[in-house]
Amino acid sequence: MTNEFYFNLILLFLVAIIGLELVAKKLRLPPAVAQLVGGAMIAFLPGLPSFEIDPALVLVVFLPPLLMDGAYFTVWHEFRRHLTGILLLAIGAVLFTTLVVGLSLHALNPGLPWAVCFALGAIVSPPDAIAAKAVLQRVALPRKLMVLLEGESLLNDATGLVLYKFSIAVALTGVFSMQSALGDFVLLSVGGVLLGAAFGYLVYKVLGYLQDTALVILASALPGWICYVVGEHLGVSGVIATVTYGMILGWFQHEIMTATARRRGSAFWEIMIFILESLVFILIGLSLRGVWERIEHAEKSWGAYSIEVLLVLVAVIVSRFIWIFAVDAIAKLFKHHPQKTHLQTNWRESFVKSWAGMRGVVTLAAALAVPAQVPGRDLMLLSAFAVILVTVLVQGTTIGWLIRVLKIKHVAHEQVYLNEPQTWAKLEAVQFEVVKQLAHDEAGEVIHPRLLEQYGYRANLSHTLKDAHALPDDIRKAHFDVVLAAVAAGREELLRLHRSGQIHDELLHMMERDLDIQEIAALHTRG
Incomplete structure (x- = not known):
């Protein structure tokens, strides 16, 4: 052989x-x-x-x-x-x-x-x-x-x-x-x-x-x-x-x-x-x-x-x-x-x-x-x-x-660990503190208002839901369903531009990578 x-x-x-x-x-x-x-x-x-x-x-x-x-x-x-x-x-x-x-x-x-x-x-x-x-x-x-x-x-x-x-x-x-x-x-x-x-x-x-x-x-x-x-x-x-x-x-x-x-x-x-x-x-x-x-x-x-x-x-x-x-x-x-x-x-x-x-x-x-x-x-x-x-x-x-x-129930983790809402509340509170420090210039003027608003909203929402058993699916999924729909529309337009000869392959791959990262992040966060 x-x-x-x-x-x-x-x-x-x-x-x-x-x-x-x-x-x-x-x-x-x-x-x-x-x-x-x-x-x-x-x-x-x-x-x-x-x-x-x-x-x-x-x-x-x-x-x-x-x-x-x-x-x-x-x-x-x-x-x-x-x-x-x-x-x-x-x-x-x-x-x-x-x-x-x-x-x-x-x-x-x-x-x-x-x-x-x-x-x-x-x-x-x-x-x-x-x-x-x-x-x-x-x-x-x-x-x-x-x-x-x-x-x-x-x-x-x-x-x-x-x-x-x-x-x-x-x-x-x-x-x-x-x-x-x-x-x-x-x-x-x-x-x-x-x-x-x-x-x-x-x-x-x-x-x-x-x-x-x-x-x-x-x-x-x-x-x-x-x-x-x-x-x-x-x-x-x-x-x-x-x-x-x-x-x-x-x-x-x-x-x-x-x-x-x-x-x-x-x-x-x-x-x-x-x-x-x-x-x-x-x-x-x-x-x-x-x-x-x-x-x-x-x-x-x-x-x-x-x-x-x-x-x-x-x-x-x-x-x-x-x-x-x-x-x-x-x-x-x-x-x-x-x-x-x-x-x-x-x-x-x-x-x-x-x-x-x-x-x-x-x-x-x-x-x-x-x-x-x-x-x-x-x-x-x-x-x-x-x-x-x-x-x-x-x-x-x-x-x-x-x-x-035998009706053995799946338990994701034992109670010694924080659950998902508690963990997100801690993470996003820390993120918001960092954004608050960096969102202002030396004179105290806000230079990143949209970031400050976005992270403030997320931190407040997580703090409100920290004692919940799990994050509400309707709020999380509704938000990221919109994000995913926007990504899908962007991908469709990008491919249309490429197929019609209006953009180069190199630009296609670069922008497609950005869309892929957005989609992966949205899918992961939505659950």
């Missing part, structure tokens, strides 16, 4: 992304589900050769930017407040699932070495950041649940990959030391945090000297990959390094990036993340053919594998339920502790947390990376794909329905 063939294949995937996105919207399915099924269908197209995925390449290309995207938008205050719950999921749930899968599989098949059983448990134990984001961004959950699930998905890959590496090493060498394993885990975690923090500090200093917007975007995006590569090379967690860097950049970007850089960077990231997320699930679907062909030529039949795979599936799903309900039950002991109330949850929320355990690219890449000489490799591949397929197709498609059935 030539390089041209692979390029054409990538073009096919990009076209498939568009079609599958439309199918998902038509059928009201999570796009990840349509892409996974679509990739599997593409894999079996006549004339298409078997598609082999390099697991190391998949991880280094896809995982860092997708982890960084999630970390970039992490809310620090909520992350720190719920850090205990996040770690109980990201470390505790992964360890418990690995243990349950390993013990169950060995009980069913005592011929499999313990290390192999636990390696398979480590492969299927961590819910995937990409799968979780692809599904959870389309459902409405209480803010606390979203923080817990998103925080878990950022950190649990590190736990699963560390357990996986230890188990594979034991399977190959037969040597295991608990003291060494714990020491390595601490080194990987702390080293990853320090490396990510170092990159975050370096970028924080460098971006201040860059004036070009494209360079700012590039200089802020590249370290996401570099952190991962350097971390893996140094023997620390590249996952944690990337997440740490992303969180630091997300925190300081308000200070070190201009509005233009943020807007353009957001557009760049939105498109890139959309493509990468879509390609990940198509690649997972494509891998089905390789798994199918491998099992067809394996020593055991599909029927012989089915019981073991089913056991792994049940162990993965049930163990998460057991862990989460047990931890939440213990958290209820703190119900009278005023500083621990954020740990509490009800059974409905516990059920949704337990059901939101979609697996994805990390599970597949880890299974594909298992050395050929490790016994039970075919079972690992088949189990990994089955877990991904079932959790994405079943859990991913039903979680929205489950939320509605």
Whole structure:
């Protein structure tokens, strides 16, 4: 196969992304589900050769930017407040699932070495950041649940990959030391945090000297990959390094990036993340053919594998339920502790947390990376794909329905934060004070009367409405509907002048940009 063939294949995937996105919207399915099924269908197209995925390449290309995207938008205050719950999921749930899968599989098949059983448990134990984001961004959950699930998905890959590496090493060498394993885990975690923090500090200093917007975007995006590569090379967690860097950049970007850089960077990231997320699930679907062909030529039949795979599936799903309900039950002991109330949850929320355990690219890449000489490799591949397929197709498609059935209401934020009217009242009062100072000359004469009037009106209106639950839609929307109508009329006239040859393309683009900015601002403020 030539390089041209692979390029054409990538073009096919990009076209498939568009079609599958439309199918998902038509059928009201999570796009990840349509892409996974679509990739599997593409894999079996006549004339298409078997598609082999390099697991190391998949991880280094896809995982860092997708982890960084999630970390970039992490809310620090909520992350720190719920850090205990996040770690109980990201470390505790992964360890418990690995243990349950390993013990169950060995009980069913005592011929499999313990290390192999636990390696398979480590492969299927961590819910995937990409799968979780692809599904959870389309459902409405209480803010606390979203923080817990998103925080878990950022950190649990590190736990699963560390357990996986230890188990594979034991399977190959037969040597295991608990003291060494714990020491390595601490080194990987702390080293990853320090490396990510170092990159975050370096970028924080460098971006201040860059004036070009494209360079700012590039200089802020590249370290996401570099952190991962350097971390893996140094023997620390590249996952944690990337997440740490992303969180630091997300925190300081308000200070070190201009509005233009943020807007353009957001557009760049939105498109890139959309493509990468879509390609990940198509690649997972494509891998089905390789798994199918491998099992067809394996020593055991599909029927012989089915019981073991089913056991792994049940162990993965049930163990998460057991862990989460047990931890939440213990958290209820703190119900009278005023500083621990954020740990509490009800059974409905516990059920949704337990059901939101979609697996994805990390599970597949880890299974594909298992050395050929490790016994039970075919079972690992088949189990990994089955877990991904079932959790994405079943859990991913039903979680929205489950939320509605359990009547879990979406809460945008907890009451410790100001609401929108209160925030606008503070912001516009400050803006009005600045305008009042600058609207007069040295002699006290008003030189910007329209600005003074405009900001005074906005500040008075916001102050009047600061105790309201939400800003009145009729006032806000009526005002900006007029603005949007004016922008639309201006755009129509601008295009008429251009089409009739009365203005140059350069002037068209310049004035169109101004109209676009006005429209974006009006749409955003109107809501």
